[in-house]
Amino acid sequence: MLGIQISILVLLIVLSAVFSGIETALMSINQIKVKSLLKQGKKGAETLFRIKQNPQKLIITILIGNNLVNIGAASLATIVFTNLLGSAGVGIATGVMTFLILIFGEITPKTYASQNSEKISLIVARPIELLSILLTPFVWFFGKISGFMSKLLGSGEQAQLSEEELETIVTMGRKEGLLSGEAASMMHNVLKFKETNVSEIMTPKSDIHMVDAKAKLRDILDYVVKTSPSRYPVYSDNKDNIVGIIDVDEILKYVKNKRLDTKVRYLTKKITFIPKLKKIDDLLTELEGKKIPLAIVVDEYGKVSGLVTVEDILEEIVGDIFDKSRRQSIHVKKVNSKLIRVDAKATIEEINKTLHLGLKGEHFETIAGFIEHKLQRIPKRGEQLKLKNVTIEITKADKQGIQSVKIIKS
Template identity: 35%
Template sequence: MEHLHPGLVVGLLVFLILCSAFFSGSETGMLSLNRYRLRHRAREGHRAARRIIDLLARPDRLLGTILVGNNFVNILVSSIATATAVQLWGEVGIAIATLGVTILLLIFGEIAPKTFAAQRPEAVAYPVSLVLAALQKLLFPIVALLGWISNGMLRLLGVDPTAKRSDSLSSEELRSVVRESGSDLPLNRQSMLLGILDLERVTVDDIMIPRNEVAGIDLEDDLETIIGQLRTTSHTRLPVFRKDINQIEGIIHMRHIARLLSHDQLTRDSLLEACSPPYFVPENTPLSTQLLNFQKQKRRIGIVVDEYGDVMGIVTLEDILEEIVGEFSNQDTLRSPDIHPQDDGTQVIDGAAYLREINRALGWQLPCDGPRTLNGLITEALEHIPDSGICLQIGRYRLEILQAADNRVKSVRAWAIEPPRDE
């Protein structure tokens, strides 16, 4: 080194440190890429994305190429700096060179480039992939030998270096990806995607209309009552039964009897002839399964039955779609007919209201893993049917029973308690 001009030595050291930064940043940038975005760009024909996928297909070779280049550069920097320092300051130059090179390589060859690459992996990985692909071919004999040795050591430790890493996501991981998408995905679309994922966890008896709220046609009623009910109903499909909803005869579509109603020709027999056979749905059927069943059966309404065949309620295609896209009703109307906001900030809620509906409307987190209604939650917590005036607390929510009758809680005043502040 004594025959080289000092400026040339400094320039060579600067160049080698830049090479070290290149290899360090390349490693972090390549391994920090979003694999799903990368595959998407590759499918769109992005050449650099395809090249990176090929490089990442053999991570042992890619890392081998980067590490060979990086270690070679770092050792060369140390050798040149040490030789120069010894020439200038003698034996003490070894310590000076060691300290100086360590600081320079850590700052400019490791920390700074890796931090930049971690923050902007695409800006680093796409341009450097061309250089890395060329170096991988150039250094293939050395990389292959080193890879063969290191892979052999891994096999001795019980690790298969050829095993491909699984990039598949579980449902919970996919939910996290959707929630963290931020401004890249509008909030309403996030809600729709989360609603689709939740179809696996929600069953038909979670969203069904309970049997005591089902509007239907009782064939035992007089004909004038039946006609009046058909003319005033707001539903397009109604169950038709005899005396009891457990004895369902069929499902009537208003379109099929519109002509008969307009000409006063409707009879019980013509009503039954216009009915389609009832479609029964077992309770605890996941919504994702039922959505597909509705599609296969070409149905829009199902009768939910328990294990004994008794009718529990009805579920419609619209109910399932509302779990995905939200309520179809006007947003200016009351959020739920069972929830009545009060001036003091509390909520008066019907005891038959579903807990999932309450949580969705108010943004609460009442437990839904047991009872499905507010009445069921209160009676389970108290272990008896309470009287009016009783108060209880479930989690961070206080519930005051306003009315209890007919062996159930009819109305409740509820409000959320502010969580205690950390000291």
């Protein structure tokens, strides 16, 4: 008889270990991983996906099973030790069972399960689903009590995920193949959207194409043809005094009607000014509300720092999208390992990568802005800017700015 009791006791401890391991495995495997297993067609993944849809039902099923075997084991151990040692056996049984369940029924199986959650979850999903069906009345009863207590304690609302948790979920989705690289990148950009300042995405002043309010359309026509924006900021007297914007489509209408003597100021539309530290999500709302496509960025002294468009803001989420309001494709033509010919709109980063240089663009994105900053003026064709290990020669320029350059590595 004693042998049978001990055998049953060992079986109950083993079952306690099984339930503890199952609990850890099923609770630690996340929905992203489950969907990945389902996508791979793993055996048991479909059942695993089903039971994970109702976490309350799942945890109640496991806890009922675990508590039943633990209570059974403790009760049987008390009977065994009482028969052997009399009344002193109660205390001894409590101590022995606490140790056995802690080591063999909790710590060991949970440690193993946490390291093998995927394998274990796929194996136990079907048995746990069947057990949940068998225990349906009890699961329903305890579920109702749990729901009532949760409402009573005010914990009915789900906690919101933090930004860090969302970042982790997106990263995991990418690693598991549930999200493409582009989708994951877009989601990461969305999460960072509210933290981005206008100054981080603006086109710097040195790279902005502007036109004079006093100029006639015939005076700016060549400039408009050579450059690419769909809208130009309009300045009066100096480039820190921007009075509005002019639309290329509007210019073309007047050109078509041979009204080339019309002055720019008559076609100027309103523009808004914003501080450098304004958040781009707030700016997007403002621009959409005012129905204007761009804004001029100013510093604390009211001086023009740059320009930002609605598209610049949206690109922070979706990446570069090129349409008529974007610059034309940037070309870097490598002649040999020490010589490249580039469009003036080529970025410092591209040039550095092509010739393995270390040019520091500071606040200037393009090579044109970099050169004009160094010289403090617009250079003429044929002029050279000599720097350490590199010579930059202007191959095409006019009074409005640089068009192309030749870069020679020493």
